[in-house]
Amino acid sequence: MEFKLLRGMLPEYDETINYSIELGEDKLHLNPLIGKTIKIHFNNTKNCIACGREIKKNTFNQGYCYPCFRDLAENDLCIVSPHLCHFHEGTCRDEDFAKKHCFSDHYVYLAISSDVKVGITRKVTLKKRWMDQGAIEAMPIALVPDRRTAGLMEHSLKEYLNDKTNWRKMLKGESTGDLSISLSVVREVIADEFKDYLIEETILKINYPHATPPKLKSLNLEKSPILESKLLGVKGQYLILEEGVLNIRKHRGFNCTIEAAE
Template sequence: MQYEGVLQKMQTEVGTPIQYYLVFENDFLNMNQILDKHLQIDFIKFQCLNCGRDRPIYRQGFCKTCFYEVPTAGDWIMRPELSTAHLDKEDRDLEYEKKVQLQPHIVYLANSSNIKVGVTRKSQVPTRWIDQGAHEAIEIVEVPNRYLAGITEVALKDHLSDKTNWRKMLTNDVKDENLVDWRDRLKEYIPEEASEYYIDTNKETHLQFPVLQYPEKVNSLNLNKNPSYKGILKGIKGQYLIFEDNTVFNIRGSEGYYVGLSID
């Protein structure tokens, strides 16, 4: 089977295990169905997710020019505490920023390699947890805008990480934690502006990933250095493909790369 298109983060569907899909312009591929099969990935060209031009990808699937211009790459994306739409202040495109920032947001705890705090739109639960490879997660605060979620995350970062150790996540070097206890212990550190939105009645969400074999060590595939690779697909976790020879490939980290895929 042959497929061709620009890489974007895999779409997911909650299940036991989670279902993964690579979606191209005119086709899609259920990645779970090719576990234990040979998959060849060939880099063909760049295709910026905004302008569509064959320019080197800078960050988040965008060429350098687009990255510094498009509203979907504003600083408030990675640092939600910088959100200003609630003040009617524009960063790059106020209409877009109001649409995204002025909707319910969740501050959560997730365990993928360690317990971390994060922020996502309510509509992105549990997709965000799946993308991070979290095997368990829990909401701690639900607020009406991104700014309140951001300042809550900043306050909680003083007491636990906001980063995932992707190597530990991929080798499954993780342990179960009682996230309800963690949520309750962190309550006192929630900023006053967000304290009324604390959630105290929910339970952990558990996620199962389609992995037949975890790598003993991790060798990351970089299409700039190795534009053609072939291996046996053994698992999918987060936004990573895991191969039998310990190679892992970050689909989301390769957004904007136009590739050919061969399956046998």
């Protein structure tokens, strides 16, 4: 049995989202396994998804060792709070990363995963971002030239719109809200400095190989290193199993095997 590094979920947009899991250099296609019992085996070893260093205790920021969490630009505070970008202060961790990742076109968007939320992402990762969040409807509302501007616009709208997803509501299919109404609110309250970035786009509806979980128990491979259960569906970053739900992103860096049970 060969254990491989769990790197994350790989959604592919289609009429119904196609999901794969990245294990080492391999990709395991999940959709054909829905309705079958699968076995996930964690061998109690972890490695950093960036440098490969063995991790003795906890991973940081979903899959990194502490030095990579501390030093890599993709783990800086401004990634999750882009309005706090400090590039102009000369303290960016990696200017080459910033020029590629942060100084590129970004969308500000509205999406319904649990409730209507506002978010940002790079132009090249728009649909993937929505699929990662389990959004059932989404639309870009602004196109801006850099991440900091997108973050400032998003931050200005948090008084009126949520910026978090309730994973329980998302998985239970209890999503609520109306993007058209929320867009009207945005147009009424948006600051003048952001108005020129607003765009007109249609709403995209997203369908998942989803089933309502019979149990909303959050599964943890550290507590249950061998998990055998029927795969009922996939949505966002979650495997929906008869025994509960498994957040794949939370387990990045774990060395595992995943296969159909015999």
